[in-house]
Amino acid sequence: MLRYVTTNDGKVREAEEYLGDEVAALEYDYPEIQADSLERVAAHGARDAYEHVGEPVIVDDAGLYIDGFDGFPGPYSAYVEDTLGVERVGDLAGREDATRAKFRCVIAYCDGDPFEASPEPIDTDDRRGQDLAAEDRASATTDDTVTGEDLPVKLFVGAVPGRIVEPRGTGGFGYDPIFEHSGRTFAEMSADEKNAVSHRGRALGKFAEWFVDR
Numbered sequence: 001m002l003r004y005v006t007t008n009d010g011k012v013r014e015a016e017e018y019l020g021d022e023v024a025a026l027e028y029d030y031p032e033i034q035a036d037s038l039e040r041v042a043a044h045g046a047r048d049a050y051e052h053v054g055e056p057v058i059v060d061d062a063g064l065y066i067d068g069f070d071g072f073p074g075p076y077s078a079y080v081e082d083t084l085g086v087e088r089v090g091d092l093a094g095r096e097d098a099t100r101a102k103f104r105c106v107i108a109y110c111d112g113d114p115f116e117a118s119p120e121p122i123d124t125d126d127r128r129g130q131d132l133a134a135e136d137r138a139s140a141t142t143d144d145t146v147t148g149e150d151l152p153v154k155l156f157v158g159a160v161p162g163r164i165v166e167p168r169g170t171g172g173f174g175y176d177p178i179f180e181h182s183g184r185t186f187a188e189m190s191a192d193e194k195n196a197v198s199h200r201g202r203a204l205g206k207f208a209e210w211f212v213d214r
């Protein structure tokens, strides 16, 4: 059984809408390394989770990138949500007229088996199932190697552009009330509607396509 490893119920609801019975949520708080890319955090988490669970896993690392703040909070989105809070991030962005933003999501899959190397070029905004092992090894720090750099990980990236607005809506989670896409905030959308356009929906879509064909 494929395990979606997370401590975030909001992510689980969206993944269940998308993947249905293919996946079972597993609450395990894998160690999140301090890194400036979601790819590195997700890959490290997937390796650790696979070693912990012993079954194929996906982990999902996501973040909000505000263009006018050079991508802040990015990989630190959860920390900033817990410290500053979503409304203050929204206030800051509004006050400084830094409202253009995007969400990014990286799904990392690990089942302990090696993958065929992908012939597709790496595009940092839209990597499709790249085998991270070589790249990761090249830039590995000591911390990156703790859970075994040899376990290959596949990455699936999704991104969605939007605008930071005053909070609206009660659905979703995290920054959803302040993230507007096509006239509605993510918190004003159902899980289905959000999945159809969201960073997570796009990443899950790429993963699902690869997973059924592999």
Ligand SMILES: O=c1[nH]c(=O)c2ncn([C@@H]3O[C@H](COP(=O)(O)OP(=O)(O)OP(=O)(O)O)[C@@H](O)[C@H]3O)c2[nH]1
Pocket (backbone or CB within 6 Å): 005, 006, 007, 008, 011, 029, 032, 060, 061, 062, 063, 064, 077, 078, 079, 081, 103, 172, 173, 174, 175, 176, 177, 179, 186, 198, 200
């Ligand atoms: O409004 C949002 N809509 C989204 O679709 C979304 N996806 C992620 N986030 C936020 O970005 C951080 C992720 O942190 P994150 O990937 O480390 O996850 P997490 O710590 O919540 O759970 P886990 O999966 O690591 O256990 C957290 O602040 C989330 O609230 C979102 N906010």
